[in-house]
Amino acid sequence: MSLEQLNANSFEKIIYDNAESCLVIFSRKSCHVCKEVVPVLEELQLQYRDRVGFYYVDVEEDKNLSQRFSLKGVPQILFFKDGEYQAKLAGAVDEDKVIDKIAEVLES
């Protein structure tokens, strides 16, 4: 199942208004590393259904969002809880790292 893509408006609503526990991957279509990481999240999101939201932001379509978090590279996975940024993972991360980070920041 593909990740739900956020734009500037839906990002505000989901992350800050709804204050959902979630992760957001910042990615771009031409990034080969992203193509490795996105499928990992697509598989993982099934395990976390109803507990943790999994979202996708395209940095070319929504440049302001990556600037807001001073991101200088993709892919990066940002973790949010209670409407606040908690942590991030950068680069070619595997399933175990994502699971550990979720446990550490979102389910703590």
Added chain:
Amino acid sequence: MGDVTYDLIIIGGGPAGLTAAIYGGRAKLRTLVINKGTVGGLVNTTREIVNYPGYGQISGSDLMKDFKKHADSFGVEFSRDEVVSVNFAQEDKIICTKKGKEYTAKAVIVACGSEPRLLNIPGEKRLQGSGVAYCATCDAEFFEGEDVVVVGSGDQAIEEGMYITKFARKVTVIVLHDEGGSRL
């Protein structure tokens, strides 16, 4: 006996693994390629290939799609999974994966390829994604108007450096060996 038995299992889905798979499939061997990430391996990172016979100009990922299509046409099977242990001690080789599968094969080809070597310098890990990058096509745009240093001396370092010049104010290449490893 494992979950599934194959004549040939290839660990790794880069150009070497895919080429082996084409031969296996063509020889009517029941062939499986186990690959951790996207099929194609490190070649996927190359924007432009101009010296592969039969192709004038093609991107690394398109060339690898053609390799995979070729293997598919001979009935090769693929699994996106990671090999965690092998046992080659007896005639039937056993391969266990992260997803909990156990495969048996008469022959195994290990073609697991390579990954870029890190510098292991202070801050490298902490600043990944905040100034340290490993992929020009992914990240060069984030360095618009800035000074960038590329470390490395192979063709890849030179090519990625050239790509970054489209965005950065200045690109400096730090060559790791006296003569560099580049063919340029």
